[in-house]
Amino acid sequence: MEGLGILSAILWLPLLGILALFLIPREKEELIKLITLITVLLDFILSLILLLKFDYSNPAFQFVEKRPWLDIINSFYFLGVDGISILFVPLSTLVTLLCVLISWYSIEEKIKEFYLALLFTNIAMVGVFISLDLLLFYIFWEALLIPMYLIIGIWGGPRRIYSTIKFFLYTFFGSIFLLVAIIYLFLTFGTFDYTFLVGKALPFHVEKLLFLGFLIAFAVKVPMWPLHTWLPDAHTEAPTAGSVILAGILIKLGGYGMVRFLLPLFPQATLFFAKLILILSVIAIIYAGLACLWQEDLKRLIAYSSVSHMGFITLGIFSLNPIGIKGALLQMINHGIVTGALFMCVGVIYDRTHSRAIKYYGGLASTFPLYAALFMVFTLASIGLPGTNGFIGEFLILQGAFLKDRFLVVLAATGVIIGAAYMLWLYQRVFFEKPSAGVYNLAPMRWNELTALISMVFLVFLIGLYPNPFLDLMRVSVTKLLTNLP
Amino acid sequence: MVTPSLNFGSLALEMLLLFSGIFLFLVDHFMKNKNYAFWVSVLTVIASLFILLFIPFGDFTKAFRVDFYSSSIKFLLTIGFFFLLFLSYPYLKTFSALNFGEYYGLLFFSLFGAYVMISSQDFLTLFLGLELMSVSLYFLIASQFLYKRHALEGSLKYFIAGAVSATFYILFLCILYYATGSIYFEEVIKKLSQGHLRGELLVSFVFFLGAFSIKLSLVPFHMWAPDAYESSPLPIVVFLAGIVKFALLAVLIKVLILAFSPLKLELGKLIIPFALFSILIGSLLAIKQDNLVRLLAYSSIAHMGFAVLGLTSGEFSGYGFSLFYMFVYLFTTIGTFALLIYFIKINTHLLNINNLAGISKDFPLCSFLFLIFLFSLAGIPPTGGFMAKFYIFVMLIKAKYIAVALLALLISVIGAYPYLRVIKVLYMDEGLIHYKKKSFSILLTLTLIVATFITLLLGIYPKPLLDFIQRTLFLYLSLQFFQF
Numbered sequence: 001m002e003g004l005g006i007l008s009a010i011l012w013l014p015l016l017g018i019l020a021l022f023l024i025p026r027e028k029e030e031l032i033k034l035i036t037l038i039t040v041l042l043d044f045i046l047s048l049i050l051l052l053k054f055d056y057s058n059p060a061f062q063f064v065e066k067r068p069w070l071d072i073i074n075s076f077y078f079l080g081v082d083g084i085s086i087l088f089v090p091l092s093t094l095v096t097l098l099c100v101l102i103s104w105y106s107i108e109e110k111i112k113e114f115y116l117a118l119l120f121t122n123i124a125m126v127g128v129f130i131s132l133d134l135l136l137f138y139i140f141w142e143a144l145l146i147p148m149y150l151i152i153g154i155w156g157g158p159r160r161i162y163s164t165i166k167f168f169l170y171t172f173f174g175s176i177f178l179l180v181a182i183i184y185l186f187l188t189f190g191t192f193d194y195t196f197l198v199g200k201a202l203p204f205h206v207e208k209l210l211f212l213g214f215l216i217a218f219a220v221k222v223p224m225w226p227l228h229t230w231l232p233d234a235h236t237e238a239p240t241a242g243s244v245i246l247a248g249i250l251i252k253l254g255g256y257g258m259v260r261f262l263l264p265l266f267p268q269a270t271l272f273f274a275k276l277i278l279i280l281s282v283i284a285i286i287y288a289g290l291a292c293l294w295q296e297d298l299k300r301l302i303a304y305s306s307v308s309h310m311g312f313i314t315l316g317i318f319s320l321n322p323i324g325i326k327g328a329l330l331q332m333i334n335h336g337i338v339t340g341a342l343f344m345c346v347g348v349i350y351d352r353t354h355s356r357a358i359k360y361y362g363g364l365a366s367t368f369p370l371y372a373a374l375f376m377v378f379t380l381a382s383i384g385l386p387g388t389n390g391f392i393g394e395f396l397i398l399q400g401a402f403l404k405d406r407f408l409v410v411l412a413a414t415g416v417i418i419g420a421a422y423m424l425w426l427y428q429r430v431f432f433e434k435p436s437a438g439v440y441n442l443a444p445m446r447w448n449e450l451t452a453l454i455s456m457v458f459l460v461f462l463i464g465l466y467p468n469p470f471l472d473l474m475r476v477s478v479t480k481l482l483t484n485l486p
Numbered sequence: 487m488v489t490p491s492l493n494f495g496s497l498a499l500e501m502l503l504l505f506s507g508i509f510l511f512l513v514d515h516f517m518k519n520k521n522y523a524f525w526v527s528v529l530t531v532i533a534s535l536f537i538l539l540f541i542p543f544g545d546f547t548k549a550f551r552v553d554f555y556s557s558s559i560k561f562l563l564t565i566g567f568f569f570l571l572f573l574s575y576p577y578l579k580t581f582s583a584l585n586f587g588e589y590y591g592l593l594f595f596s597l598f599g600a601y602v603m604i605s606s607q608d609f610l611t612l613f614l615g616l617e618l619m620s621v622s623l624y625f626l627i628a629s630q631f632l633y634k635r636h637a638l639e640g641s642l643k644y645f646i647a648g649a650v651s652a653t654f655y656i657l658f659l660c661i662l663y664y665a666t667g668s669i670y671f672e673e674v675i676k677k678l679s680q681g682h683l684r685g686e687l688l689v690s691f692v693f694f695l696g697a698f699s700i701k702l703s704l705v706p707f708h709m710w711a712p713d714a715y716e717s718s719p720l721p722i723v724v725f726l727a728g729i730v731k732f733a734l735l736a737v738l739i740k741v742l743i744l745a746f747s748p749l750k751l752e753l754g755k756l757i758i759p760f761a762l763f764s765i766l767i768g769s770l771l772a773i774k775q776d777n778l779v780r781l782l783a784y785s786s787i788a789h790m791g792f793a794v795l796g797l798t799s800g801e802f803s804g805y806g807f808s809l810f811y812m813f814v815y816l817f818t819t820i821g822t823f824a825l826l827i828y829f830i831k832i833n834t835h836l837l838n839i840n841n842l843a844g845i846s847k848d849f850p851l852c853s854f855l856f857l858i859f860l861f862s863l864a865g866i867p868p869t870g871g872f873m874a875k876f877y878i879f880v881m882l883i884k885a886k887y888i889a890v891a892l893l894a895l896l897i898s899v900i901g902a903y904p905y906l907r908v909i910k911v912l913y914m915d916e917g918l919i920h921y922k923k924k925s926f927s928i929l930l931t932l933t934l935i936v937a938t939f940i941t942l943l944l945g946i947y948p949k950p951l952l953d954f955i956q957r958t959l960f961l962y963l964s965l966q967f968f969q970f
Contacts, residue, residue: 026850072952073880113850113913135876139867146861149906153914161914165906172866172902176895179876183883183891 005065006050007079010089011126013043014096014119021119026112036115037100040122044093047126054086056473059480061132061195070135075192078133083477084259085129087333087470088252092125095248095340098455099241102344104448106240106351107155114155117147118241125249129256134182134192141217141253142175148242148250155239157356163233170230174220181213185265198264199484211269214261215277221254224277224314225284228307235303236356240347243299247306248340252332255313259325259481263317267485270320277318278404282411284311289418293425298346298356301426302339305382308415309335315412316397320485324400325478326471331393333470334463338381338390341456345375348449352442358426363435368442372431374453379427381460383420389463496546499537499560500601506530507594514587523586524575530594531568538564548670549611556605558958559736559809563604566729566816567597569936572929573820574721577827579927581633581719589629593725596622600733604740608670609662612737613655616701619730620648626725627718640710640717647710651700658693661686671744678748691746691753695760701734704794705763708787712771715783720830723779724823727786728816735793735812739805742797743959750800757798758890764791765894769901778826778837781904782819785863788901789815795894796878799885806955807877813951814862814870814944821937822859824930825852832921839908844917853912855938860905862941865898870944877952 017039024031054062061080069077081089099118107114124147127140145168153164186192189200202210220227231251235243263270288307295301313335316328348371349364350356365372381388384395394416402409445453463470494501510523517523538561545551574593578586596619603615628641663669665686666677677683696707703711715723742750768788775781793815796808829836829852836842846853862871875898882891944951 069947070949072949072956073877110846110850110913113846113854139872142867142872146866149909150857150913153910161910164914165903165910168906169899169903173896173899176892176899179879180883180888180892180895183876183880184888186880187884 005063005079006046006053007063007081007130008065010043010046010050010093011079011123011130013046014039014122017119018116021112021116024112029111032112032115033100033104036119037097039119040093040097040100043122044090044097047090047093050081051086051090051473054081054473056083057476059083059476064132069133073135073186073192074190075135076133078136078193079130080132081130083474084329084481085256086473087329088129088249088256089126091252091333091336092129092249093122095245095336096122096125098340098344098452099244101448101452102244102347103239103241105446106347110154113150114241117150121147121151121245125245125253128253132194134185134194134197136192137194138175138179138182141178142172144250144253145171148245151242151245152234152238156237156242157239158237159233160237163230163237167230167234170227171220174217174227177213178217181210184210184213194261202266204268207266207269208272211262211266211273214257214266215273218254218257218262221257222251222310222314223254223307224280225287225307225311228284228288231307232300232303235306235343236297236299240343240350243303243343243347244340247302247343248336251306251310252336255310255317255328255332258314258317259329263320264481264484270318270485274318274320275405277314278401278408281311281315281318282408282415284308285315285412285415286418289415289422292418292422296358298350298358298361298426298430299343300356301358301422302342302346305419305422306335306339308419309339309382311415312394312397312412315401315408319397319401319404320482321400321403322475322478322482323396324404325481326474327393327396327398327400329474329478330463330467330470331390331397334381334389334393337456337459337463338378338388341378341453341460342375342382344449344452344456345371345378348445348453349442353438355438358429360438361430361436362433362439363431364439365431367435367439371445374457375431376427377457377460379423381464383423384416387461387464389460389467392464392467493544493546495542496544496550496552496605498541499534499552500598500605502530502534502537503594503598503601507591507598510587510591510594514591517587520586523590524571527571527590527594528568531564531571534564535561535568545607549608550602550605551607552605554961555740555958558954559604559733560601562809562813563597563600563729563732566732566820567593569817569820569933570721570724570729572933573724573824573827574719576831576927576930577719577721580827580831581630589626592622592626596620596626596725597729600730603737604733606737607672607744609659609745610669612741613652613659616655616734616737617648617652619733620644620701623722623726623730624648626722627714629722630717630719634717636713637717640714643710644714647700647707651697651707654693654697654700658690658697661690661693665690671741674745675747678746684749687746687749688752691749692756694741695753695756698734698738699760702731702738702790702794703764703787704760704790705767705787708764708767711787712780712783715786716777716779720779720823720827723782724819727782728812728819731786731790731793732809732812732816735808738794739797739808739959742800743802743805747800754798754800754885757794758887761791761795761798762890762893762897764788764794765897765901766791769897769904772901772904773907775904776839778839778842778908781839781908782822785901785904786815786819788897789863792875792878792894792898795890796881798887798890799881801881801885802959803956804878804881804885806952806959807874807881809955809959810948810952811874811878813955814874814941817937817940817944818859818862818871821855821934821941822863824933824937825856825859828852828924828926828930831924836921839911841919842908842911843915844912845921846913847917848920848923855934856912857909858938858941860909862945864902864905866902868942868945870941870948873945873948 124144384390599618631637772784862869
């Protein structure tokens with residue numbers, strides 16, 4: 001372990017951007033945007049290099065960096081990726097990159113602060129996915145709250161302050177149980193080292209409590225029903241980039257945390273609680289799906305659809321077999337791409353009309369055809385049409401869950417239908433019917449919007465038509481993960 | 487037993503502070519240009535840092551001892567005090583009616599008291615130091631009575647609370663002396679470790695804790711704090727909330743180790759309700775405050791609750807974490823008040839939160855620094871405030887106080903709200919008034935840089951300071967152990 005590893009490079013590269021931004025006077029807005037763009041682009045390229053160098057036949061952690069950090073409590077600066085986390089690193093950097101692109105013209109005030117917050121978000125997101133020391137993980141996990149609080153609160157919509165404080169307190173509340181559980185684990189085994197903690201036996205009643213401690217934190221982030229109420233508010237009021245980060249990465253942290261920590265660290269408790277979580281997942285799928293049909297606000301509808309989709313993901317994880325978990329992991333990536341793209345799409349018209357009400361629109365297909373085509377792709381991907389990435393993920397999840405509990409899968413599968421109903425109905429109301437007064441003379445799409453959306457379309461079809469490389473990446477690690485379960 | 491001797495060398499630091507104070511008082515009348523007082527103070531503080539580095543350990547009679555622990559605590563305090571001076575100068579420039587020499591002189595008397603207290607080896611010297619420290623503060627709090635309507639009220643409240651505290655302390659001394667026949671730490675602990683008198687000493691300690699709770703503004707003895715803070719000059723608030731309480735906590739720890747260590751578990755349990763209620767009441771009452779100083783006063787009550795939670799386990803790593811917590815809090819407070827001083831230089835009404843609305847537009851850097859300090863106060867990583875809280879919780883859970891830790895954490899979610907509200911006002915509200923920028927004095931800039939640096943560094947890499955604090959405690963303990 002000599003020199004700076006590639007993981008550290010990916011993690012800390014945005015810090016250079018932050019320092020550079022500090023030195024630039026705030027009047028030079030173009031320069032600020034450019035430097036941020038270059039930083040995140042470099043970071044994305046680095047994470048692609050990481051992806052290419054990753055050896056998918058090796059189940060162990062790779063690119064490991066371990067340095068002493070806090071001796072007094074035996075905590076290390078310990079980074080590494082395996083098949084479970086490898087895909088999230090490029091996803092995080094990609095999402096940040098697209099956020100920079102999509103915000104290019106739409107953020108008009110406090111530009112410097114905005115890009116500082118985005119870069120800080122990037123560090124925290126990547127940090128969560130690659131840290132193997134529980135304390136380090138927690139620090140990144142919590143630090144992410146700071147920029148998100150600001151992004152929603154400063155650049156958000158009319159009810160932004162209510163939403164952002166709700167978001168902050170909700171997630172902060174969830175995290176404290178995680179903190180107590182982490183400290184308890186540390187005091188029992190004397191280390192925060194994840195690789196050491198895996199497979200260590202605990203008394204069953206302790207394991208259950210610790211499981212719940214971790215679960216509350218992750219369930220708030222995911223968010224699982226009934227802890228989801230912060231999400232529609234936060235998603236709706238956040239600026240486009242904020243919604244994309246929330247949908248793309250932030251709520252994936254919960255799912256990632258479940259796969260990474262709950263299953264290997266507390267196998268007994270996982271089995272004990274699996275049924276409960278499966279039921280909660282199905283409730284989330286159906287309840288949130290039905291709630292979508294009620295919504296009159298574009299972003300709120302997509303936010304509720306997130307809750308529903310995340311229900312599929314927890315369903316996949318707690319079906320506790322390789323197919324379900326692989327499906328869940330892939331679906332997290334898919335959902336990040338598709339829902340992120342949907343929020344970008346909403347951002348595109350919101351920037352032009354400043355309205356999120358579904359009623360306001362109508363007939364966009366005739367006045368804004370290119371946009372309508374792009375939106376269609378993401379709509380279909382969100383529904384899970386074969387050929388798009390959403391299909392692969394949902395299919396694997398349902399297949400995995402079928403092996404676990406057939407009755408619940410039947411219920412969950414109705415969620416797919418509800419999904420098709422609300423998305424297609426949304427599409428009909430916004431794009432077809434008689435054009436409303438507000439949709440004429442919309443400015444054509446800009447280069448930044450086109451770049452962002454078209455790259456997303458590319459990913460939708462890449463994963464949809466040829467998912468094998470992505471599944472290969474996670475196969476060995478998922479198999480190894482499940483060997484811990486009794 | 488160490489033979490008492492009149493070793494005046496051990497008193498060098500205290501003498502220096504005392505003489506500086508007297509000098510400032512005497513000379514002040516003849517000086518037209520008041521800037522000299524600041525420079526004399528800075529020189530004194532630098533000299534005391536040097537003295538602290540080189541002073542030999544030893545006793546001055548049985549009552550006063552210079553050792554590694556007391557010197558280290560004094561060193562940390564002196565560093566804090568150094569930046570306090572940096573805050574005082576620009577503040578006094580803004581409100582020039584304060585008499586400079588007296589202000590610095592009184593500060594030195596108060597610091598002198600704190601140092602006597604830290605070095606004391608018996609309960610009477612401790613009391614002397616405690617009162618010496620407080621008496622100057624009664625004046626300092628009221629020193630702005632020309633500007634602030636409530637200045638005298640705040641001072642009087644602190645004075646009355648101090649009187650009650652003194653009463654408690656005397657009661658404690660009476661019972662202690664009745665029970666053990668001695669006021670020296672060493673003899674008290676000897677009596678205790680023989681196994682007698684546990685009941686009597688436990689009762690006496692209740693009064694001791696009462697006296698200290700008043701000074702530390704722990705609930706239910708917190709009433710004086712918001713009023714006293716609001717009426718004080720801003721640097722004095724830092725002195726009250728940071729330095730005085732740091733010193734008091736250090737002394738409390740010293741007493742717990744040196745005099746009461748056989749009882750430390752019971753005493754720890756006694757502290758828990760004080761701590762938890764302080765966190766709860768401080769957090770709840772901070773929610774509705776519109777005056778920033780009052781808000782920070784309530785937050786200081788909550789923070790003191792967290793800091794004394796570290797004392798509950800009776801382990802000395804816990805004591806170290808308490809001191810670490812206080813140090814982080816001290817520097818976060820210094821940074822926050824540096825900003826407040828700049829704000830009132832712009833406009834005196836900026837101490838009201840509502841007038842800060844949207845100020846980040848005109849003062850981006852100030853707001854950003856304020857943000858860092860506020861997140862540190864709320865305990866969000868990667869700031870020092872998180873690390874400080876984290877270690878306290880590690881210690882609590884280690885001591886099997888899981889319910890206490892969970893409660894404290896749950897309350898800290900409420901406690902985050904006041905800070906979030908300030909950030910909301912700074913960044914998210916629309917500002918109606920545009921304030922004119924004022925020049926940033928070099929002293930304030932320097933203070934801010936150091937405070938920010940320390941707040942962030944302690945959040946990312948707290949190891950050196952923690953090691954240092956643990957070493958002082960460890961050496962101290964082994965020294966004591968050796969004497970038995």
